[in-house]
Amino acid sequence: MTDSGFVTETVFDIDALLSPEELDWKHTAREFATTRILPVIEQDFEEKHFRAELVPALGAAGLLGMHLEGYGCAGASAVSYGLACLELEAADSGWRTFVSVQGSLAMSAIHKFGSEEQKQRWLPRMAAGEAIGCFALTEPTGGSDPAAMETMARRDGDEWVLGGRKRWIGLASVADVAVVWAKTDEGVRGFLVPGGTAGFRAEPIEGKLSMRASIQCDVYLDDCRLPAEAMLPGAKGLSGPLSCLNEARFGIIWGAMGAARTCLEVAIARSLSREVFGAPIGARQLVQQKLADMLLEYEKGTLLALHIGRQKDAGTLTHAQISVGKLNNVREAIAIASAARSILGGDGVTNEFPVMRHLANLESVRTYEGTDDIHTLILGRELTGIAAFD
Known part of the structure; x- marks a missing residue:
């Protein structure tokens, strides 16, 4: 710095x-x-x-x-x-x-x-941070096709009874309230499930090599009974949860550039302190090319995020632009982190530097809120008018 x-x-x-x-x-x-x-x-x-x-x-x-x-x-x-x-x-x-x-x-x-x-x-x-929430949409059979969800909610008198399973639900085991999406006779609806509700169980997923400082869970809904007023009255159909996913994707567009910036800064510093063949490696043309390419992609990604942010503030942001941002910025952040790791050499895989942690985390960011493949197909549909999802 x-x-x-x-x-x-x-x-x-x-x-x-x-x-x-x-x-x-x-x-x-x-x-x-x-x-x-x-x-x-x-x-x-x-x-x-x-x-x-x-x-x-x-x-x-x-x-x-x-x-x-x-x-x-x-x-x-x-x-x-x-x-x-x-x-x-x-x-x-x-x-x-x-x-x-x-x-x-x-x-x-x-x-x-x-x-x-x-x-x-x-x-x-x-x-105020006095209560934690989670958002239970993704299911074990695949997060990319929410229309195929199997979690169901049925009426039983004045109550709703939820049954099913969700996976990769962030914060679920520590949440004070879960927003659970389920199929009903009238389409997909959202329900607020307070922590401790009978029939709701969240178990943290073990064995993660990414996102290790946060919590992601399997969620089990076994005859989980809720009062009628637990339903979110304003959401009916998949447009409800998908609009929330777009809010989260917007944050990813920006956040990925933060991870990229850290990796780039570490690579710059290391290129000046590490000497090979009698000079800092930053004096070598190939290393300077890597640093220059990393900076270009960081700048372009951040300017893209800013453009998308201005669109959002103006109320003109489209679904396609969100896909452009998520696809480009996460992909380029991973490329920047990988290049930084190469500049650090073997030390880059140790926790002496944050690069490998960011690289591992970014693989999760690449997957959630729409994989590269899904956002590619969204853009393909936007360009051709033909949906290639099926």
């Missing part, structure tokens, strides 16, 4: 494109990531530890559901939220994922589709 910031920021002055409010949010998130996450993240990743005490601190910083209006939420712009995601993922993808699950998925579902009573009950506590 230079005295004024990261080395990349002396070449790519993104701050010149941001408003004072956006800069404030960027600095707030960077300060949190630097002082609260970075000092402990390598240990937490190694020990598979989710540091739950950071959740109220995120709430106190205004970072939970920050793009939502009212109910204790900050009402920040989309670009401000994106910048926060970038800074958090520069520390670790797991913590940007937490903010996405809490704010873009669980809180957004309640904010968009909940009754006033549901909003008043949950949103202020979630914004």
